[in-house]
Amino acid sequence: MTWRGLSVLAALRDGPKLTRQIAADLGMSSANTRANLAPLAARGLVRSREGCHQLTREGLEVLAAGREVTSGPGMGKAVTHHRGTLRARAWRAMRIRDAFSLDDLMLLLCDGGEKDAAGNLGGYIRALAAAGYFAPMRRQHVGRHGERWRLTLAGNTGPEAPAWNKARGVVIDQNTGRTFAIGRRHFAARR
Amino acid sequence: MRFVKTENYVRFSQAAHAVEQRGAAEAGMMLVYGLPGSGKSHVVSNWATKVGALYLRANVDWTPRYFLVELAKVAGIDPYGPSSQLFSVLRDRLAGSLTPLVIDEAEFTLPNNAAVLEKIRDFSDRSEMTVVLVGMERIRSKVARYQQIFSRIAQVVEFKPASPVDVGHVCDELAEIEMTQALKLEVHRLSSGRMREVLNIIANIERIAETNGLKQVDVGQLEGTVLSYNWETCTPRTVRRSAKSTARAH
Numbered sequence: 543m544t545w546r547g548l549s550v551l552a553a554l555r556d557g558p559k560l561t562r563q564i565a566a567d568l569g570m571s572s573a574n575t576r577a578n579l580a581p582l583a584a585r586g587l588v589r590s591r592e593g594c595h596q597l598t599r600e601g602l603e604v605l606a607a608g609r610e611v612t613s614g615p616g617m618g619k620a621v622t623h624h625r626g627t628l629r630a631r632a633w634r635a636m637r638i639r640d641a642f643s644l645d646d647l648m649l650l651l652c653d654g655g656e657k658d659a660a661g662n663l664g665g666y667i668r669a670l671a672a673a674g675y676f677a678p679m680r681r682q683h684v685g686r687h688g689e690r691w692r693l694t695l696a697g698n699t700g701p702e703a704p705a706w707n708k709a710r711g712v713v714i715d716q717n718t719g720r721t722f723a724i725g726r727r728h729f730a731a732r733r
Numbered sequence: 734m735r736f737v738k739t740e741n742y743v744r745f746s747q748a749a750h751a752v753e754q755r756g757a758a759e760a761g762m763m764l765v766y767g768l769p770g771s772g773k774s775h776v777v778s779n780w781a782t783k784v785g786a787l788y789l790r791a792n793v794d795w796t797p798r799y800f801l802v803e804l805a806k807v808a809g810i811d812p813y814g815p816s817s818q819l820f821s822v823l824r825d826r827l828a829g830s831l832t833p834l835v836i837d838e839a840e841f842t843l844p845n846n847a848a849v850l851e852k853i854r855d856f857s858d859r860s861e862m863t864v865v866l867v868g869m870e871r872i873r874s875k876v877a878r879y880q881q882i883f884s885r886i887a888q889v890v891e892f893k894p895a896s897p898v899d900v901g902h903v904c905d906e907l908a909e910i911e912m913t914q915a916l917k918l919e920v921h922r923l924s925s926g927r928m929r930e931v932l933n934i935i936a937n938i939e940r941i942a943e944t945n946g947l948k949q950v951d952v953g954q955l956e957g958t959v960l961s962y963n964w965e966t967c968t969p970r971t972v973r974r975s976a977k978s979t980a981r982a983h
Contacts, residue, residue, distance in 0.1 A: 550823075617787075625785055631782040631783065632782075633784065634781065634782040634788075635778065636784050637788070637807070638782070638788045639778070639783060645734055648734040648735065648905075648906070649734055649735070649736060650736060650778060650779055650782070651736065651777065651779070651782060652734065652735040652736060653735055653736060654735045659735075674927050699783075699807065700809035701787075701807070701809045702809075717809060
């Protein structure tokens with residue numbers, strides 16, 4: 543795929559268009575155009591329905607600012623848009639269970655094929671705890687990962703897993719649109 | 734540490750797959766039942782996190798309205814308005830999404846002539862959602878009284894006590910000390926294959942091993958030790974070096 547994100551946004555400047563109209567304007571194949579549109583939609587810059595695409599408010603802002611748009615990970619939205627990730631499944635498990643520890647989640651979710659599951663999930667739990675999603679349980683498990691938590695009523699914001707962007711030190715909740723700046727220092731993987 | 738795929742898990746997965754591939758759209762219900770502590774909720778939760786199922790735990794005071802409100806909350810929909818309107822909104826949002834619905838502790842949907850279960854059945858019919866009901870061993874006969882509901886159940890899975898092989902796998906995966914084959918068989922005997930009891934016994938063995946500085950534990954080191962308690966007969970369950978377990982170990 544040839545990445546032409548900004549050009550695709552510019553092609554939508556005058557209003558909604560069909561995939562084949564964008565492809566014709568930019569001299570691209572329809573497949574390549576769809577491949578460009580998917581990441582833009584995932585980032586909330588383009589709204590797509592039944593082959594018709596239009597800019598969102600964020601898309602207009604990016605276009606007006608002339609900011610380059612990359613095709614890489616989506617600034618903390620990756621968990622929401624990839625529902626099979628370990629963190630997305632962990633969020634579902636947290637909503638199902640009354641209380642949980644890291645060991646509980648690993649025992650429920652991991653199949654042995656994950657890379658550094660304890661580090662990944664442990665960091666995710668601590669990030670969400672720092673953002674105020676959990677309350678600690680007084681009864682702790684014995685063992686390496688004995689800390690137990692429960693998702694609070696206010697923390698159970700909806701079905702989409704909050705995304706933790708470790709590099710930027712933020713948690714973004716797609717259910718509420720809120721962003722929590724939690725910093726980066728405390729979230730190195732503990733094993 | 735990871736999820737242990739037991740024989741119950743394999744049978745449940747096969748049944749869930751069969752329900753998803755069903756012929757009649759309205760026969761979209763599945764019943765999972767078994768003794769307490771047999772790992773039903775654990776296995777169904779694992780599946781629910783994989784497929785993104787909506788998961789509800791029924792309560793003793795559930796009513797049809799209460800069910801709709803809880804369903805709306807887990808689906809991220811505002812649970813307001815009259816029941817008929819809420820039902821329509823939920824059906825509109827969830828129909829065709831292929832998102833399954835799990836109802837744990839499903840016994841609590843049966844009071845008042847199964848009013849809540851009728852509402853669930855109605856919702857499943859109209860939205861074509863797959864519904865997994867999870868309950869204790871007697872739920873099967875209780876649900877069978879309601880033929881209009883039972884005829885919608887495409888698959889029934891009974892969770893049986895874990896086999897010695899399953900208990901051995903759990904010991905390998907969970908215990909932070911090494912357990913001999915004979916001790917794993919003894920854990921199976923003491924727990925009667927109930928997973929909840931297996932976890933308690935492993936925790937007890939780990940505590941004893943830590944106190945005594947043991948890296949590997951065998952039946953001989955624990956002979957006569959109380960690792961579990963039978964509350965029905967009020968008798969302790971102690972480790973014993975039986976001929977059977979010793980023979981099977983070899």
